[in-house]
Amino acid sequence: MTEVEPTRPQLSVARRLDRCTVLGPGTRAVIWVQGCPLRCHGCVAAETLPFEGGTAYTVDELAEWICGLPDVEGVTLSGGEPFSQAAGAAALLDAVRARRPDLSAMAYSGFRYEALRKGGEERRALLRRLDLLVDGPYVASRHDSLRWRGSANQRIVALTDRYAHLASGPDTSAGVELSLEADGSLSWAGVPPAPGFREGFEEQLAARGFVLHTQARREA
Template structure:
């Protein structure tokens, strides 16, 4: 029996700044784009990452959704999720077979219209999304926007579940910080100001902290 693997840069159990409600996050490894100012450049090479079986990720997501106050869905970031569309389709389907109400949001550096003209795997992933943030990150259009880095990027409701978010305040959801057991910091979110990562890393390094970026790339 063939085991489907997903190349993963990192995961996060609990996040409230990368989509509606409380969500798990998967940052995939590898992106064909090279947007200037990407805040997660370490996720761009297709080399690296950790091969994770879809079955293992399914158990992780289902477990997170079953606990009291658990996550309501997953946000797919990276890297470029649509570069691993087939594996993500399998993951979504296996999770929803057990948790039909599990929601899915994704980021992509490609425009929605281009994804619609893509191969069957990309179209299948689109069909399973509740929300899509599309378009490349453009540093000159950086703004303090909800869930995205630049004004050219769009929040697209691909199902009725989150259609209401399109009428809500379009201001930054902010970032979240966490302190690891080894004393290092991690962060997740979309920086409301350009140059955030460089300045924050320098500020912490001067005080002896190591920063792990758990932010989505700004495609």
């Protein structure tokens, strides 16, 4: 009888970035997963909300990419909603730390920490692997210039001692970063300190003859 090879865990990815200093401590790899069940008004990554689209990567492929990056402090999971792919995300962090136990892990979620703890074993498993969580939905009416988050209802929750000292640090925006991709396209990352940043930025680019791609692109 032929044995069936177990299916390798996968993540549906909207975008990834190999170096970012505005979405967590230090320089980090960032993965934006595809798909979110929430529809926060004013979401700056609306192209990541549909569960359709994105690129399917195995956990091994993503772990190899992350572990091969020099001088990164950790990985940040954003989206989309990482906890909608909690099993794959937890498996990814296990694969990364099997090779690079020094790397830290951070995630964003539109759900509150207390709800995630009650949300099933897969979500609790992902929580156990995180050093930091930014929780809560984005609320446009409460937009504020805060570190790594966009509205005053969102929290930075330290889940290990590694970044516990951040609770007493300055709580000001880390800003945004622009990146020129290998194909010549322009992208940005971060949490805008002012509401309406994306619309204004795209209008300024359009006025100068540039177009910022808003659809989650499939990567080769």
